[in-house]
Amino acid sequence: MPELPDVEVYRSYLAHTVLHKKIEDIKINVDRILASPKERIIELKGNSFEDTHRHGKYCFLKNNKDSFLILHFGMTGDVEYYQKEDDPKNSALVFLFSEGHKFAFISIRKLGKVFITKDKQEFIKEKELGPDALSVAKDDFLKIIQSKRGMIKSALINQKFIAGIGNIYSDEILFQAQIHPTTNISRLDEKLLDNLYKKMRKVLIMAIARQAEPEKFPQSYLLPHRSKGEKCPRCGGEIAQTKVSGRTAYYCPKCQKEM
DNA sequence: CCCCATGTTGTAGG
DNA sequence: TCCTACAACATGGG
Numbered sequence: 001m002p003e004l005p006d007v008e009v010y011r012s013y014l015a016h017t018v019l020h021k022k023i024e025d026i027k028i029n030v031d032r033i034l035a036s037p038k039e040r041i042i043e044l045k046g047n048s049f050e051d052t053h054r055h056g057k058y059c060f061l062k063n064n065k066d067s068f069l070i071l072h073f074g075m076t077g078d079v080e081y082y083q084k085e086d087d088p089k090n091s092a093l094v095f096l097f098s099e100g101h102k103f104a105f106i107s108i109r110k111l112g113k114v115f116i117t118k119d120k121q122e123f124i125k126e127k128e129l130g131p132d133a134l135s136v137a138k139d140d141f142l143k144i145i146q147s148k149r150g151m152i153k154s155a156l157i158n159q160k161f162i163a164g165i166g167n168i169y170s171d172e173i174l175f176q177a178q179i180h181p182t183t184n185i186s187r188l189d190e191k192l193l194d195n196l197y198k199k200m201r202k203v204l205i206m207a208i209a210r211q212a213e214p215e216k217f218p219q220s221y222l223l224p225h226r227s228k229g230e231k232c233p234r235c236g237g238e239i240a241q242t243k244v245s246g247r248t249a250y251y252c253p254k255c256q257k258e259m
Numbered sequence: 260c261c262c263c264a265t266g267t268t269g270t271a272g273g
Numbered sequence: 274t275c276c277t278a279c280a281a282c283a284t285g286g287g
Contacts, residue, residue, distance in 0.1 A: 003265060032282090057266075075266050076284080090284090109284045111266065127267095150276055159267085168265050246278060248263085 002057055002073030004133055004164030005207035010071075010079050011059045014103070015052040017081035018061070021097040022048050030092035033105075033112050035072075040116040041093070044069065055124055055132050056163025067118045074111030080104045133164035134204055141197045145185060152188060152196075153181035153244045165200070167247045168223065169207070173200045175222035180256040181249040182242065187259045226250045 002010075023044055028034065034041065044063060053060040059071040071079070080088050083100050091104040093114060105114065117123040131140060144162065148155050155161055156170040165173065174181050176199040179192065188196070203221075210216040214223040220233050230239045232252035240253045 006265075073266085074282095075264070077265095107283095109264095109282085111282065111284090113267085148275090154276080157266095166265055243278090245276095246280095247265095 002075075002077050003166035003169050003212075004054075004057060005169065005204055005212035007054055007057050007059050007073065007164075008134075008208050009212050010073075011052050011054045013081070014049075014059070014061065014079060018049050018095070018097075018103045019052070020048055020050065021101065022046065023095050024098060025096040027087075027091075027094040027096070029087075029094070030107065030110055032110055033092045033107055033114050035113040036116040041069075041114065044095075044116075053120065055120075056129055056159055057166070058123075058127075058129075058163075060120060067116060068120055068123070070115040070117060070123065071105055072113040072115070074107065074109060074113065076108040077112045078106040080106060128160045129163040130159065130161045131163065133162050133200060136162060138194070138197050141200075142190065142193050145188075145193055145196075148185055150185060151182045151244055152179060152185055153249055155185060156200075157245065157247070164204070167249075168226070169203060171226060171250050172203050172207075172222050174256065175251060176203055178255050178257075180253075180258045181244050181251050183259050222250065222252075 023046065026042060026045055028038060028041065047063045047065055049061045050064050051062040057072060061069040081103050087094055088104050088106055090106050090108045092107040092112060093105040095103040105112065130144065145155055148161060153170050153174060156165050156173065157167060177196045179196065217223050225231065225233055225239060228241065232239055232255060235252065235254045237252055237254040239250055241248050241250050
């Protein structure tokens, strides 16, 4: 479930588990997840991870040679730190530490990617990522959105504008801001965008606090009800769906009026 | 069997 | 140039 909140939960988990341990061996089970040459990964043997970062949906593991292993989860993914002999199902990449401790990068659909880079900023530039959704200042957020055209949901999930928001969380943010997903940006005045920024932060921060598990979210949020036939937790009306940028958008037609 | 799914990338068209 | 739609990638669930 890898949008910004999910990746932040993974990052925090890794920060508490894999740091400052010598990498004794590396198992590459699924070659297609490698976005950098295999040798670059193998070179990590003997090194240790020393720090973690996140930008949008990308998780960075800095090592003692000042380069970064970058994890991107695609549509499905997980990380697991464990000691048992058997690796978790769908382990694409496994790092082995001393005393049988291991760290697996899991990718069911194999759409995850692993990169190595010397320069984090250079990587962000190459990927053309916008500022991180939880780090961007309000003024910058407004400037970025106001310089775009088209539907607000499309802009929110475009990683080149703001990094970290995907299809699921854009629905929640727009529900909280009471903005219809297909609203044209030109129809949103400063007050609405200001509120959108606040709701974006509110949603992402709440989600991280609850381990990005929608079952743990307050019932007043959309995500626990984000499926066909469900009722809007605010007005009791039926949740509707439509297509935006090829993705399914869920919304409440009564609370999120078209503008 | 069918359709759908949290992401990214490339292509085609307006 | 910028935006939209769509297919492809691979796998699992309903």
